[in-house]
Amino acid sequence: MTKISLIGAGGKMGVRLSDNFLKNPQYEVTYVEIAQVGIDKLAERGIKATETNDSVQEADVVILAVPDVAIGAISEVLIPLMKAGAVVLTLDPAAPLDGKIAHREDLGYVIAHPCHPSIFNWEPTEAAFRDFYGGISAKQSIVVALMAGSEAHYQLGEKIAQDMYAPIDQTYRITLEQMAILEPAMVETLAQTCMEVVKEGYDRVVGLGVPEAAARDFVLGHLRIQIAVLFKEVNGTFSDAAYKISKRAKPILFKENWQKIFELSDIREQVRDITEK
Structure with missing residues (x-):
């Protein structure tokens, strides 16, 4: 079972990812959140959040679902804790391209971002049609990039991205620069x-x-x-x-x-x- 530490699980993006991870029992997910409003949002979903970073040390994948302005400082704290061979999964190309993510040679770095459902996306129900962000019931495509690491790192990051952004239409592998x-x-x-x-x-x-x-x-x-x-x-x-x-x-x-x-x-x-x- 793949162990995931979801950092910022109660934030804007974190909550959407948390909702989909609840549908994927093949992952052992630890939901890390320090803000009370985020902790409350997770509790509404039956998720018990943790305010500690202990799960990072055992995680196969650490997902940084935190604001761009904070991701650099947070990565400086968390990435030294990660086990060798694990994957750092970020949700946006800005901080990686700007060199804000702490780097280790023995880790994989994958970036995955949703395209969101197209305005020409056909959905069979009104509820699905009005899933504008995606990740609930409307199909969306995603883009995925490998910034550093092996092909195995990429494949793991891509699979998790497909599950956390589901339902998926197409998955496009591009470079970090192309994503930016x-x-x-x-x-x-x-x-x-x-x-x-x-x-x-x-x-x-x-x-x-x-x-x-x-x-x-x-x-x-x-x-x-x-x-x-x-x-x-x-x-x-x-x-x-x-x-x-x-x-x-x-x-x-x-x-x-x-x-x-x-x-x-x-x-x-x-x-x-x-x-x-």
Whole structure:
């Protein structure tokens, strides 16, 4: 039986992972949490949390489900305790790419991150359709990277990632650098920022007197078809007028050379902003 020490088990990500580990009796999981709110959340699930790090010494896998700003200091305490040959499993590429994770040559280091269910994901029930984060009932794909260690380390980390993020559609093996190109660069620096601007525009439209329900349905409906066209979910195009107006708008909304956010030097600056307090 694989022994897992889940650090931060009562946090935002930790709780989601804990829920899925309850469905996987093949793992012997110790749920480590020091915050009372997290301990209470685990207790609601029938999980008795521990505030000590004793389980780290015997664990085959230590999962660091803790905030990016804290993961460096926490790893400095925990990784020296780990047994040789064990796996350090992190959930985000920022701290590993920024060199914030304590390193030992006799350990494996795997990073696994969920893609979250696609907006075009078909689910048979309303509840599954509304599992926006994934890990409950909606299928999602995941990306997994081996930062250091052996192929056996990777295979163990991938298997655990598939179980803790289940149900899984596809598993993509990529590099640490490629994962950082995806997040933060693509989905946070670019996509989330653009969506925040769209939301600001929506708020402005409502402030100008457009009925909120009409504005919401209008923008969300158009976003769906726009994404479907751009990502080839449908065999269609935009109108000539729409292409003309987007061509006019792009230099107004975006600085020249904005694509530098995908250069590794810029990505390293992005992850440094994430990992530093």
